[in-house]
Amino acid sequence: MRTTIYCEIEECILGANIVPKLLKGLPTENHIKSWNLISKENAWFAKSVEPKENENDSTEWYRQLGERLLRVCSNRKFKTTASVFKRFPNDSIRTVRVTIEWDSPVVSPLDKEIYGEWTLRKIEKGKRNKIISNHRGYLDCWGEDLVGQLPDEAQHFECEPDGRSVVYFDKDNEESAFYEFRFQNKRKRL
Numbered sequence: 764m765r766t767t768i769y770c771e772i773e774e775c776i777l778g779a780n781i782v783p784k785l786l787k788g789l790p791t792e793n794h795i796k797s798w799n800l801i802s803k804e805n806a807w808f809a810k811s812v813e814p815k816e817n818e819n820d821s822t823e824w825y826r827q828l829g830e831r832l833l834r835v836c837s838n839r840k841f842k843t844t845a846s847v848f849k850r851f852p853n854d855s856i857r858t859v860r861v862t863i864e865w866d867s868p869v870v871s872p873l874d875k876e877i878y879g880e881w882t883l884r885k886i887e888k889g890k891r892n893k894i895i896s897n898h899r900g901y902l903d904c905w906g907e908d909l910v911g912q913l914p915d916e917a918q919h920f921e922c923e924p925d926g927r928s929v930v931y932f933d934k935d936n937e938e939s940a941f942y943e944f945r946f947q948n949k950r951k952r953l
């Protein structure tokens with residue numbers, strides 16, 4: 764199912780209003796949901812946009828507003844097609860046509876399972892030694908899948924995950940060697 768709305772820039776005394784429009788008819792629930800995705804407004808009302816504190820609403824500001832509106836309409840939670848529908852006489856964007864495909868949600872890169880390779884190294888006296896092992900898995904394992912790859916001496920070490928690395932260290936002896944897993948994206952083998 765798809766919904767198309769038009770977002771039009773209307774100049775006002777200070778700044779502009781972004782007005783949701785249709786070519787014909789009254790807005791349905793999906794039109795209002797579409798406008799909400801773009802503007803964060805809960806109803807079919809215009810959204811007021813003003814220049815930042817030290818800016819003025821010059822023709823350059825309107826040009827940048829039109830380009831920003833096109834970008835905002837393109838990056839949504841569902842597959843969205845945004846295109847310029849109408850331009851002002853100075854060739855800046857006046858109306859953006861937005862079509863939202865409700866059956867095609869966009870998966871955020873933060874929500875995707877990232878597959879790759881964890882590389883284990885022993886670090887002694889600040890120097891990285893040779894690779895001890897490689898383990899294929901997901902980034903979000905946070906160390907649980909990695910413990911089995913550690914040498915016996917490090918099984919009781921503290922675990923400290925930090926994004927794309929997991930460090931195992933002896934909290935009672937800070938001078939001792941510690942172990943570090945580092946993650947690198949790889950394609951999943953089929």
